Amino acid sequence: MNKHIRAFVVPVIAVVVFLLFWEWLVWFNGWPRFKMAAPSDLPPAFERHWPLFLSMGWQTLWRTVVGLFLAVVFGTLLGMIMGFSRTMRDALYPLLVGFNAIPKATVVPIVALMFVGQHDFNTVLLAFMISFFPIAVSVSIGLSTLEPEYRDILRSLGASQATIFWKIALPKTLPEFFGALKVAVTLAFIGTNLMEIVSPHGRGLGALFDSGRTNSDFPLMFAVLIALAFLGIVLYYFVVALEKIFAGWAERAPG
Amino acid sequence: MQNLIEIKGVKHAYQTDAGPLPVLDGLEIAVPEGGFVAVVGPSGCGKSTLTRLIAGLMKPDHGEVWLHGEKVKGPRSTVGMAFQNPVLLEWRTILKNVLLPLEIVPSKLTRKQAEERARFLLSLVGLEGFEDKRPSELSGGMRQRASLCRALIHQPDVLILDEPFGALDAFTREDLWQTMHRVKEREPFTGVLITHDLRESIFLADQVVVLSGRPARTQYVLEVPSRGPRTLDDLYTPVAAEQLNILRHQIQIAQGRSPAEEGAE
Structure with missing residues (x-):
């Protein structure tokens, strides 16, 4: 079988098999609709609520993206501070780990009470809070594990710290950064939906779910x-x- | 003749939790312009510290390092460095990697001239046709060659080589030794080579400095008179055997073992 056909056909077959199994499970057990939905129930559900899906989906999407954007900016800055200064790393790391260990579902009521009624702000805030951690950690590790020879190559020519950062440290950290960003994307969605479901305010796909x-x-x-x-x-x-564009070099050619 | 590199009475200690750890103690090295010195010694005797001192990346506690009749106070752009790890930037092509120093050091070359020079250096080390490849597509020996070109692109007067061939297999290493001679013929420099390989030291250098164990001082200096461009065959002559013997003997002393003891072990 052709490589490209296989790359396309195999996953499609897997999805179809999965959907058929799900359909069969519902049919075989005779589950009613208030207990379980079958794949065949989904298109009508989408059709019935299509305008709602569009508007609510958009709300969820933009709030997630804004939260994620803030997480990237803040996480990168925090990672840079911790990556360059040992003292700051020692100071900030326990705080960061402690903050990350708090289940964010418990933060929802607090945030909702602190900023009553500011639903967009609250949702963006939660998406941000849940997703900046991996970015900060990966950037700091990427910077602090830079081999000294890389620095020496430029430093021996009299390059400034800023030059070393732009020419070497930053690009070298990009693969780790994008690895973390992939995790952060999923986390940011969790943050948005937590807010929309735990503190319902009639916006976003979380509200539709509710x-x-x-x-x-x-x-x-x-x-x-x-x-x-x-x-x-x-x-x-x-x-x-984005990763392909900015860090495509990190991908080894197969073989 | 004035020496291009002069290291006078250098002492240095690292501050550790257990108190100061002296690594260099009374180091004396002098290299004339165009000379090539190899520094050998037991592991951990402070050879890499020496390269950082010459490059101006750190200052010695005592003593002085002079380059070109000027006391070294900080990094200077007339130095080129290559390490055991070629540290090429994976996101740049080989050509762009070689051109990196020119982005830091002010240069009279135009962009086009710089690129021509880079291509020339790459062809000199046998990397013609690899200009647009990424470092990950090259073998270890080829990367080391590229790293050499990068160290030379800004026409440094001092080339510091910190075990650049240490991680390569024996055949690749010998290939690179010959490349070094070819490069030095076309691109004259004053060289400092840190190495563990005694054959490498007498093949490349015209002066081999043996350092004592930690804290290191200059224990012995072997002059290796040059008889024109060397070939690998020169390593298998009685003269070379005699030189290797002397160096081996000195290293044993540096390690704190007398040759007689070794026989008894």
């Missing part, structure tokens, strides 16, 4: 899950595309 829950509308709930997965995949591959 309304499905109150009505025991399983087809709607599953349709929301699929929509969320779709957005997550789109954003993930957007990051992969």
Whole structure:
């Protein structure tokens, strides 16, 4: 079989088999719609609520992206501080680990109370809080593990710290950065949805999910899950595309 | 004749948790312009510290390092460096890697001239046709060759080589030794080579300095008179055997073992 056909056909077959199995499971057990949805229930659910999916999906998407953007800016700065200064790393690392260890679901009510009614701000804040950690850690590790010879090559010519950062440290950290960004994308979605579901305020796909829950509308709930997965995949591959452009050199040629 | 590199009474200690750890103690090295000195000694005797001192990356506690009749106070752009790890930038092509120093050091060359010079150096070390490849596509020996070109691109008067061939297999290493002679003929420089390989030291250098064990001082200096461009055959002459014997003997002393003891072990 041709390599390209295989790369395309095999995953498609796997998905189809999975969907058929799911359909069969629901049919075989005779589960009603208020207990479980089958794949065949999803298209009608999407059709019925299509305008809602579009508007709510957009709200979830932009708030996630803004939160992620802030996480990239803040995480990179924090990573740079920790990567360049040992003292700052010793000072900040325990705080960072402690902060990361707090389950963010418990932060939702606090944030919602602190900034009552500022739903967009709250949601962006949570997406940000949950996703900056891997970025900060990877950037700091990338910078602090730079082999001294790399520095020496430029320093022996009289290059400044800033030059060394731009010419060597930053590009060298990019593969780690993008690895972390892929994790952060997924995390940011979790943050957005936590806020939308735990502190319902009628916006975003989380709200749509919540309304499905109150009505025991399983087809709607599953349709929301699929929509969320779709957005997550789109954003993930957007990051992969950026990675190819900026850190494509890190990918070894096969063989 | 004035010496291009002069190291006078250099002492240096690293501060560790267990107190100061002296690594260099009374180092004396002098290299005339165009000379090539090899520094050999037991592991951990401070050879790499020496390269950092010459490059101006650190200052000695005592003593002085002079380059070109000027006391070294900090990094200077007239130095080129190559290490055991070729440290090529993976995101740049080989050509762009070689051109890197010219982005730091002010140069009279135009962009086009710089590129021509880089291509010339690459062809000199046998890397013609690899200009647009990435470092990951090259073998270890080829990367080391590229690293050599990078160290030479800004026409440094001092080339510091810190065990550049240490990680290569024996045949590749011998290839590179010959490349070094070819390069030095076309691109004269004053060289400092740190190495563990005694054959390498007498093949490349015209002066071999043996350092004592830590803290290192100059223990012995072997002059290797040059008889024109060397070939690998020169390594298998009685003269070379005699030189290697002397060096081996000195290293044993540096390691704190007398040759007689070794026989008894």
